[in-house]
Amino acid sequence: MRNCALLYWPIPVSSPSRSVTLLVWLYFRCLPLLAAATIVFSVLSASVVQSAQEMNEQVSAQGQGAGHLLLHSAGSTPIAALATETRVHFDISGLVAVVELEQTFINTSTQWAEGVYGFPLPGTAAVRYMEMTVGDRRVIGKVRERQEARKRYEKAKQAGKKASLVEQQRPNLFTSRIANIAPGERVTVKLEYVQSVDYRAGEFSLRFPMTLTPRYIPGEPVSIDAEMAQTQQIDPVQGWGLPTDQVVDANRITPYVAPHRDPGESPLNPAVITASLDMGLPLAEVSSLYHEVRLQRDEQRYSVELVGGVTEMDRDFVLHWRPVVGGQPKVALFTEEVDDQHYGLLMVLPPIRSETRVKMPREVIFVVDTSGSMGGVAIDQAKLSVSKALQRLGRDDYFNIIEFNSTHRKLYQRPMRATRHYVQRAQEFVRQLQASGGTEMMPALLDALHSPAVESSDNPAVAEHLRQIIFITDGAVGNESALYNEIAARLGDSRLFTVGIGSAPNSWFMRKAADIGRGTHTHIGATDEVGQKMDHLLSQLQQPAMIDIAVSWQDSVESWPEFVPDLYAQEPVILALRFGDAPPVGELEVTGTRAGQSWKQVVSLPDSNAPAAEPNPIAGHSGVASLWARRKIEGLLDQKVLGADPDQIKAQVLDVALTHQLLSPYTSFVAIEEIVVRPDGSGLHRSAVPNSAPHGQAAQVFAYPRTATTGPARLYLGLLLLFVVLMARVMRQEGRDA
Amino acid sequence: MPSLPKVENWRDVLALCLVLLGLQQIGSAGLIKAKAAVAPLLIDRAWARSLESSERPIKPWPWADTWPVGKLQVPSVAINLPVLYGDSGNVLAFGPGYSPRSSLPGGVGLTVISGHRDTHFAPLADVAVDEMVRLEGFDGAQRLFRVSNIRVVNAHSEQINIGDADSGLLLVTCYPFDALSANGPLRYVVFAEPLMSESNLSQVRESYPF
Numbered sequence: 001m002r003n004c005a006l007l008y009w010p011i012p013v014s015s016p017s018r019s020v021t022l023l024v025w026l027y028f029r030c031l032p033l034l035a036a037a038t039i040v041f042s043v044l045s046a047s048v049v050q051s052a053q054e055m056n057e058q059v060s061a062q063g064q065g066a067g068h069l070l071l072h073s074a075g076s077t078p079i080a081a082l083a084t085e086t087r088v089h090f091d092i093s094g095l096v097a098v099v100e101l102e103q104t105f106i107n108t109s110t111q112w113a114e115g116v117y118g119f120p121l122p123g124t125a126a127v128r129y130m131e132m133t134v135g136d137r138r139v140i141g142k143v144r145e146r147q148e149a150r151k152r153y154e155k156a157k158q159a160g161k162k163a164s165l166v167e168q169q170r171p172n173l174f175t176s177r178i179a180n181i182a183p184g185e186r187v188t189v190k191l192e193y194v195q196s197v198d199y200r201a202g203e204f205s206l207r208f209p210m211t212l213t214p215r216y217i218p219g220e221p222v223s224i225d226a227e228m229a230q231t232q233q234i235d236p237v238q239g240w241g242l243p244t245d246q247v248v249d250a251n252r253i254t255p256y257v258a259p260h261r262d263p264g265e266s267p268l269n270p271a272v273i274t275a276s277l278d279m280g281l282p283l284a285e286v287s288s289l290y291h292e293v294r295l296q297r298d299e300q301r302y303s304v305e306l307v308g309g310v311t312e313m314d315r316d317f318v319l320h321w322r323p324v325v326g327g328q329p330k331v332a333l334f335t336e337e338v339d340d341q342h343y344g345l346l347m348v349l350p351p352i353r354s355e356t357r358v359k360m361p362r363e364v365i366f367v368v369d370t371s372g373s374m375g376g377v378a379i380d381q382a383k384l385s386v387s388k389a390l391q392r393l394g395r396d397d398y399f400n401i402i403e404f405n406s407t408h409r410k411l412y413q414r415p416m417r418a419t420r421h422y423v424q425r426a427q428e429f430v431r432q433l434q435a436s437g438g439t440e441m442m443p444a445l446l447d448a449l450h451s452p453a454v455e456s457s458d459n460p461a462v463a464e465h466l467r468q469i470i471f472i473t474d475g476a477v478g479n480e481s482a483l484y485n486e487i488a489a490r491l492g493d494s495r496l497f498t499v500g501i502g503s504a505p506n507s508w509f510m511r512k513a514a515d516i517g518r519g520t521h522t523h524i525g526a527t528d529e530v531g532q533k534m535d536h537l538l539s540q541l542q543q544p545a546m547i548d549i550a551v552s553w554q555d556s557v558e559s560w561p562e563f564v565p566d567l568y569a570q571e572p573v574i575l576a577l578r579f580g581d582a583p584p585v586g587e588l589e590v591t592g593t594r595a596g597q598s599w600k601q602v603v604s605l606p607d608s609n610a611p612a613a614e615p616n617p618i619a620g621h622s623g624v625a626s627l628w629a630r631r632k633i634e635g636l637l638d639q640k641v642l643g644a645d646p647d648q649i650k651a652q653v654l655d656v657a658l659t660h661q662l663l664s665p666y667t668s669f670v671a672i673e674e675i676v677v678r679p680d681g682s683g684l685h686r687s688a689v690p691n692s693a694p695h696g697q698a699a700q701v702f703a704y705p706r707t708a709t710t711g712p713a714r715l716y717l718g719l720l721l722l723f724v725v726l727m728a729r730v731m732r733q734e735g736r737d738a
Numbered sequence: 739m740p741s742l743p744k745v746e747n748w749r750d751v752l753a754l755c756l757v758l759l760g761l762q763q764i765g766s767a768g769l770i771k772a773k774a775a776v777a778p779l780l781i782d783r784a785w786a787r788s789l790e791s792s793e794r795p796i797k798p799w800p801w802a803d804t805w806p807v808g809k810l811q812v813p814s815v816a817i818n819l820p821v822l823y824g825d826s827g828n829v830l831a832f833g834p835g836y837s838p839r840s841s842l843p844g845g846v847g848l849t850v851i852s853g854h855r856d857t858h859f860a861p862l863a864d865v866a867v868d869e870m871v872r873l874e875g876f877d878g879a880q881r882l883f884r885v886s887n888i889r890v891v892n893a894h895s896e897q898i899n900i901g902d903a904d905s906g907l908l909l910v911t912c913y914p915f916d917a918l919s920a921n922g923p924l925r926y927v928v929f930a931e932p933l934m935s936e937s938n939l940s941q942v943r944e945s946y947p948f
Contacts (some may be wrong), residue, residue, distance in 0.1 A: 236842035242823075256847065702839050704893040705825035705852040708912035708920040709774075712856050715767040716918055721760030725753045732749070 081109035081687040082181070084117065086313060088208060090275035090304075094334050095197045095347055095574070096623045097206055099125070104188045107181040109685060112678050114157065115178045115187075116237045117689035118255025120209040122195050123172035123508025126623075126630030128662055129192035130669035132164040132178070134185070141166070141671035143661045145654065149668035153177065160678035164189050166669040169252045170480070171634070172209065172508035174663070175238065180678045191669075194623035194630070196345060201536060201570040202328045204279070205320045207523070210271060210313035211504045211691040213373050213476040214257050216439035219246030237686045247478035254478070258690035260699065267312035269692045275304040281323045289318040290503075290525060290695075315503035315695040316525060331603050335584070336624035342579040343625040348590050349572040350546055350599055362466045362541070363398040363415050364389070367448045368430075369473035369501070371405040371439035375698030378502035379435040381524050382472045385499060386430050388534040389470065393418035398465070401426055404444035405437035435698070439477050442486065449490040467494040468541055471513070475506030483509075484641045487516045495519045495545075497537060503695040516641065518545075518566045540568040544595035549573060552589040556580040560631035561638075567592070576624075576631040629660035637665070770831070774857035777832035781806050781820040785875070804829045807836055808843070808875025810851060810909075815861035821875070825852050834858050834909075840898070843873050843881050843907065850898055852910040855926065859911035862928055871907060871930045883907045883930030894923040906931045 087102040101121075107113045121127070130141030141164065144152065149165060156163035157179035165177045166189065181187050198205045241250030258268050277286060278301045286295055292307040304319065311317075323329070334345040366386050374382060386401065393399055398415040399422075402408055411429045416422040448469050475498075477483070487496060496517020500510040501524055514521040522537045524530055549564035551573075558578040567573065573590060584605045591600045633653050640649050650666055657664040678684065777798070784798040785806035797805045806820040825835040834853035841847035853859030871883040883906060890913050898908070906929055913926035 240841045240847065242838065242842070256841070699899050702837070702898050704891070704896075704898055704910055704925045705830065705835070705837065706827060706912070706921070707830065707852050707854055707859065707910055707925065708917070708922065709770045709831070709854050709856055710920045711767040711770040712916075713918045713920060714763040714770075718760040718763030718765075718767065721756045721763065725756045725760070728749075728753065 219244030377696035408444035475509035
């Protein structure tokens with residue numbers, strides 16, 4: 001129709017007779033022609049679309065009939081040639097848990113197989129022992145430098161020897177490889193790790209992740225130079241990710257997650273979980289948050305096992321216990337002597353003062369992850385969490401909400417006062433959040449950390465306020481370190497509180513980000529936990545933190561973490577210590593400041609002969625030395641975030657890891673049986689062992705790409721225009737002739 | 739008095755404009771075809787070079803924002819094209835593209851490769867169930883697939899489900915093949931199941947000479 005407008009335009013002409021001729025020509029010749037052409041054009045394209053839809057119905061009917069059958073026809077090879085079975089046993093004594101983890105790989109195919117299994121562990125786990133068992137043969141693994149271990153493993157694999165390699169990809173993500181499993185054979189890899197028990201709000205807990213939410217890999221894929229090609233080949237059996245400029249090891253941190261299974265099906269990755277629990281204290285309650293367990297009690301010792309014996313590894317296992325009222329320990333020291341060195345794990349709980357409240361007005365920024373991995377129950381939990389927190393805002397508080405997936409968007413341009421009007425609008429905003437797209441966490445986080453000062457025109461007192469960021473996410477990203485760097489660099493006076501959502505969150509990210517952000521971390525794994533957990537978090541937010549915590553040491557004592565993080569209500573100081581070659585004696589002083597008031601506690605260290613008066617610090621605790629070494633490695637790696645020289649850090653970490661025989665980013669466990677078992681000539685089939693799909697997570701989907709060019713349309717339009725001009729010429733010629 | 743051009747001239751100017759516009763449209767359509775036809779030649783060279791050296795990726799031309807990650811062959815319809823990284827419009831203009839959010843071939847789950855229905859993937863219209871697809875690259879290995887399912891889906895109501903899908907190769911193009919609109923909702927989706935492991939490939943190659 002634009003063409004017609006063009007034709008009308010030259011109407012104000014000088015000669016009236018000419019303009020009449022033109023109009024006549026326009027109305028009787030050109031317009032009908034254009035109209036006819038348009039009609040022909042639209043009819044043509046419409047008929048194409050219509051026939052397309054008819055065809056579509058036909059083809060999809062076909063597809064659902066014959067095609068579907070073909071998908072499952074004989075001859076297709078099964079995806080997973082390796083089945084797994086997992087056994088976990090927790091031996092918990094005081095604040096120290098020693099965990100035995102057995103992964104059994106069963107080759108169900110008729111070929112020799114290499115299995116690759118990427119699996120999660122707690123982010124604080126000190127993995128200190130590995131052995132490989134085949135039938136009644138046992139090979140004990142040794143800690144080697146990462147490259148060296150890899151080389152030995154590959155060599156043994158090529159030679160046809162049975163071998164196993166365990167590498168750390170992230171503090172909470174590891175890869176097991178088992179080479180040369182005979183058809184029908186079972187090979188077991190046993191790991192032992194130590195971790196400290198979580199103690200908060202008078203309750204103890206232990207978390208064991210069993211599967212993972214696939215991490216989102218931000219950034220543009222990078223070119224792989226020769227060095228990278230050698231050290232981290234893109235291995236499709238290990239992971240689905242390709243390296244990007246932000247996550248260079250993407251291939252190693254993206255293990256496969258299996259499709260969802262029907263509830264009736266037998267578990268894909270069955271696990272047997274048992275625990276024995278001895279706190280040396282009378283307990284009021286022992287429970288498991290997401291699994292049904294059976295308890296047996298013998299004095300103060302509890303044994304825990306799963307009801308039904310086995311569970312699918314589709315969510316975190318969390319054991320939770322609580323001492324009787326008034327029985328909460330305030331101070332505890334666990335010690336161990338290894339190679340003439342004395343190690344300790346110290347816990348001091350500052351007194352609770354619930355009456356002190358934050359007087360300053362607050363600015364609370366909610367950052368909500370609405371990426372695709374949050375789809376399912378997680379997004380509901382996240383929405384409910386924000387909704388609960390909004391209800392708890394005071395009228396003097398300011399707030400804003402940022403949601404992020406592939407992009408991020410803010411509810412308000414700047415933080416608004418939590419009046420009923422603004423809170424109601426926010427509730428509506430939250431109700432409409434939906435989970436889809438990527439996890440571009442960095443821009444959202446930067447936006448939250450960058451604080452445009454609250455408009456102080458309506459309230460000058462607001463200039464000084466507490467800035468708290470509540471970050472609600474499953475943490476399923478691959479660029480954790482870059483995020484830590486930014487948090488450390490831009491935190492300023494803000495405080496970052498993380499809330500881990502879903503059945504298999506990246507707990508290490510939650511904890512570390514909160515540590516660096518000088519806040520706390522909270523886990524929400526089920527919708528019915530939201531109320532209680534958010535109440536607890538919000539009460540933490542309303543009370544002043546204990547800062548400047550220091551412990552008086554003799555010079556010989558090496559304590560990790562180096563700087564005690566800020567403490568919120570009902571959180572203890574937990575330090576890993578090395579006392580040197582003499583056992584600890586005397587007293588030490590713990591000091592801190594809360595809301596301007598200083599606090600001091602004197603802890604008398606136990607004489608090695610006589611136990612102290614406080615709830616008994618249990619001596620001779622196996623695992624304390626490993627915990628100290630693990631804390632030191634973590635502390636050293638944290639210095640990298642703050643800009644220390646990576647090579648120097650690597651050397652120091654290597655030293656600790658090799659001395660204490662621990663898994664680390666730079667050291668791996670490798671076990672090789674010195675017998676050639678795979679006959680020459682029989683190939684080795686490589687197989688990924690997928691993790692179970694996280695409980696309650698919606699299927700991962702993405703949109704179909706756009707797969708047509710504008711070429712045909714342009715061609716048609718071009719030809720049509722030429723046709724119109726040609727017709728016009730012809731008509732005019734006829735008009736003249738007549 | 740400013741002399742206005744005569745009406746005949748106006749007609750001529752208009753006609754000329756329309757002719758130019760028409761030629762421009764035809765030309766741009768030709769350019770799209772030409773890009774699609776020429777780019778794979780350059781990309782093929784880059785792919786050959788990246789197979790020789792261990793260095794990857796090698797860009798087909800210096801300012802390219804994509805690079806070859808493999809090679810796709812469907813012998814029955816004479817598709818023999820390098821596969822590029824990415825599935826955005828500016829990648830697909832030069833060749834079929836691998837969706838980075840899908841699995842790597844040989845792993846667990848779907849590998850998604852999309853192409854334009856009017857250029858590279860136009861021959862997909864003639865692919866039939868049970869025909870062979872061969873994919874080379876990504877990790878240097880060669881893999882065979884067999885077409886087991888062909889469907890037309892509505893991209894507005896359905897998305898690619900990488901989590902709950904069987905492992906295999908998904909070739910995606912627009913549908914219908916002769917439609918004019920470039921933004922239609924329909925997709926022609928060819929699913930090929932993994933046929934053989936690498937170790938058996940040599941035997942298969944004898945029976946299916948590529």
